[in-house]
Amino acid sequence: MLEHAQAVVDALQRFEFAYPFVMGGVWVAGALFFWWFEERRAATSLGPPLPSPCPRVAVIVPCHDEAPQIAETIRALRELRYPDYEIVAVDDGSTDETGRILESLAGHDPRFRVVRLRVNQGKAAALRAGVASTTAEYVICIDGDALLEEDAVGWMVHALTASDDTGAVTGNPRIRSRSTSLGRLQVGEFSTLVGLIKRAQMVLGYLFTVSGVVCGFRRRALADVGYWRSDVLTEDVDVTWRLQLAGWRVRFEPRALCWILTPETLRGLWRQRLRWATGSVQVFLGCLPRLLRWRSRGMWMMVGEYLMSTAWAFVAVTLTAIWLAAFLPGVSLPVSVGGLVPGEWGLMLGAIFLLQVAVGMALDRRYEPGVERYLPSVIGYPFAFWMLMALTVVVALPRALLRGRGRPAIWVSPDRGLSRNP
Amino acid sequence: MKGRDLIIDVPGRRSRLLRWRDRCLTLLLWGAWSRPVDALARLGLGPFATDGDLVWDIFLRDLSEATSAMSVLIVVLCVWGGYQRCRRRAAARAPRISHGGDRSGW
Numbered sequence: 001m002l003e004h005a006q007a008v009v010d011a012l013q014r015f016e017f018a019y020p021f022v023m024g025g026v027w028v029a030g031a032l033f034f035w036w037f038e039e040r041r042a043a044t045s046l047g048p049p050l051p052s053p054c055p056r057v058a059v060i061v062p063c064h065d066e067a068p069q070i071a072e073t074i075r076a077l078r079e080l081r082y083p084d085y086e087i088v089a090v091d092d093g094s095t096d097e098t099g100r101i102l103e104s105l106a107g108h109d110p111r112f113r114v115v116r117l118r119v120n121q122g123k124a125a126a127l128r129a130g131v132a133s134t135t136a137e138y139v140i141c142i143d144g145d146a147l148l149e150e151d152a153v154g155w156m157v158h159a160l161t162a163s164d165d166t167g168a169v170t171g172n173p174r175i176r177s178r179s180t181s182l183g184r185l186q187v188g189e190f191s192t193l194v195g196l197i198k199r200a201q202m203v204l205g206y207l208f209t210v211s212g213v214v215c216g217f218r219r220r221a222l223a224d225v226g227y228w229r230s231d232v233l234t235e236d237v238d239v240t241w242r243l244q245l246a247g248w249r250v251r252f253e254p255r256a257l258c259w260i261l262t263p264e265t266l267r268g269l270w271r272q273r274l275r276w277a278t279g280s281v282q283v284f285l286g287c288l289p290r291l292l293r294w295r296s297r298g299m300w301m302m303v304g305e306y307l308m309s310t311a312w313a314f315v316a317v318t319l320t321a322i323w324l325a326a327f328l329p330g331v332s333l334p335v336s337v338g339g340l341v342p343g344e345w346g347l348m349l350g351a352i353f354l355l356q357v358a359v360g361m362a363l364d365r366r367y368e369p370g371v372e373r374y375l376p377s378v379i380g381y382p383f384a385f386w387m388l389m390a391l392t393v394v395v396a397l398p399r400a401l402l403r404g405r406g407r408p409a410i411w412v413s414p415d416r417g418l419s420r421n422p
Numbered sequence: 423m424k425g426r427d428l429i430i431d432v433p434g435r436r437s438r439l440l441r442w443r444d445r446c447l448t449l450l451l452w453g454a455w456s457r458p459v460d461a462l463a464r465l466g467l468g469p470f471a472t473d474g475d476l477v478w479d480i481f482l483r484d485l486s487e488a489t490s491a492m493s494v495l496i497v498v499l500c501v502w503g504g505y506q507r508c509r510r511r512a513a514a515r516a517p518r519i520s521h522g523g524d525r526s527g528w
Binding site for chain 2: 014018021022025026029030033034037147163176177178179180181182200203204205259261264265266301342343344345346347348349350379380383384
């Protein structure tokens with residue numbers, strides 16, 4: 001019996017190290033495939049080729065307690081290189097000066113409108129209010145702390161209008177907050193791994209999610225799926241899955257750059273990742289009946305990878321707990337775990353991880369020259385973030401199951417990292 | 423505004439707590455590579471120098487299994503991606519009568 005238990009633990013340990021190794025190789029190959037066929041010859045310096053006549057676009061900025069950043073966000077939006085756009089800022093029951101700042105900014109610009117919601121109703125409700133207040137066929141949604149590059153809207157419209165079945169497009173978020181180790185780790189994460197995975201998923205034909213901080217939608221597609229749902233913690237994952245289940249295509253446009261702030265405290269990072277993990281479980285459970293239909297088979301590979309990642313998280317946390325328990329005084333376990341960082345497998349994981357980082361940075365330095373400076377900070381990513389993400393998934397599953405359906409997901413001000421000003 | 427002007431990199435403004443957290447975190451994360459680096463050193467010395475060949479046999483068997491699985495998945499992904507590209511190009515050449523939201527391509 002004990003031998004069987006040890007055999008199970010050994011098998012789990014093999015899975016724990018083999019799975020990231022296998023998927024690392026798959027992401028690299030997929031990203032290179034995408035780069036070769038879609039990205040290699042695509043020009044960036046000439047600006048986006050826009051359709052004629054240019055469709056009207058609404059840039060929607062839902063905000064809640066964004067007073068320190070919102071003026072900078074709106075300033076960046078006013079400098080966009082796009083011929084026909086309006087800015088719709090939705091103040092979602094802010095308790096700080098956000099509403100007043102927005103009203104004062106609106107006075108100067110006829111393209112800029114403010115929608116004020118008296119009570120904090122959550123990001124999904126704010127986005128719906130923003131869409132309801134415009135007649136534009138294409139809507140670009142960004143967060144209240146996100147700074148769009150001048151051509152970002154043009155590139156997203158270019159992607160949205162490329163084919164009639166494109167329902168959404170996600171941009172390329174770049175991290176601004178780089179003052180701490182956590183900030184720099186996230187630079188590596190977004191510059192290498194997130195971009196790499198999005199490119200590989202584009203080859204698959206299905207994205208796990210648009211980045212809620214910078215994404216664009218065809219209004220007709222949003223109407224088709226009933227817009228954003230208020231009862232999930234990750235409205236971006238939810239709308240992405242429902243669009244793809246309805247047959248709409250979702251694309252990644254790496255040239256649509258958007259500069260974002262990220263948490264630089266462990267607490268802030270934990271809360272952000274836990275929200276993402278909980279929201280993903282909610283979306284999966286909510287979409288499960290439709291996913292099981294034969295006509296949704298195109299999404300099965302992407303969903304299968306999500307389920308395997310979730311299983312990996314549980315295995316990693318369980319084995320770590322067994323490993324730690326062995327150090328407790330007076331505890332004698334019938335099974336043992338070789339080590340948290342194994343020698344030989346660690347070597348292979350390290351090699352594939354470095355390959356991922358190298359390829360990711362090589363592909364991304366086109367959009368952010370000099371990003372490779374952050375390579376030494378990324379080296380700790382597998383140990384710090386893999387464990388953090390595994391823990392959030394394990395905690396998120398019961399949270400998502402216990403969270404009542406229909407309960408609105410309101411937002412609180414997240415950690416935005418160290419600000420530039422003292 | 424351009425990319426580099428927007429980056430906030432002010433390490434000098436961190437609190438003492440954050441500075442120490444960063445130092446400890448960096449040390450811990452770099453230290454975690456010691457076992458893989460040790461394995462690399464042992465590989466340089468020859469796999470039979472310390473543990474005997476059993477550990478390496480098991481590791482090499484696991485590695486070849488994982489590499490096979492990875493290769494199969496990469497082939498599936500590339501074939502699928504190629505098929506999707508061909509399908510879209512054919513659809514683009516065809517007269518545009520269908521609109522988003524339907525699955526006529528399936």
